[in-house]
Every structure is written in structure tokens, then in C-alpha cells.
Amino acid sequence: MAAKKKKLPTFIVKSAVKEFAKGKNMMVGSDAYDAINNGIGAMLEAAASRCKENKRKTLKAYDL
Numbered sequence: 001m002a003a004k005k006k007k008l009p010t011f012i013v014k015s016a017v018k019e020f021a022k023g024k025n026m027m028v029g030s031d032a033y034d035a036i037n038n039g040i041g042a043m044l045e046a047a048a049s050r051c052k053e054n055k056r057k058t059l060k061a062y063d064l
Helices: 014-023 032-053
Strands: none
Touching: 014 032
């Protein structure tokens, strides 16, 4: 049986993404929200790893 994928918390505000796209004269597909959220989740996981490698407990801008 395949391992269940860990569900990420929601990092985005859909209305803000929609507003950004509207400002670019574009629309947002319903599947884009999950992809954006997953991208942010991956970025945060990498930043957390970098932070731990440097023996810190505070995420900083340069970790991102």
C-alpha cells in the first residue's frame, strides 16, 4: 500500500492570488492553488533544513 502524503497547511490566501492574476489580466485555474501551496511548502521545508544545519531555530530571509 502506498504511503499517505502529508497534508500541508494552507499558506496562501486564494483571494490574494486571484487579485494578483487579475492585475496581470489573467485568471487562476482551480488546480493552481494546490500547486502554489505545495511550492511554498517545499520552499519552507528547504529553509527549515538550512536553518537546522546552521544550528538556528529562527527562519531568516536568507534561508529562503
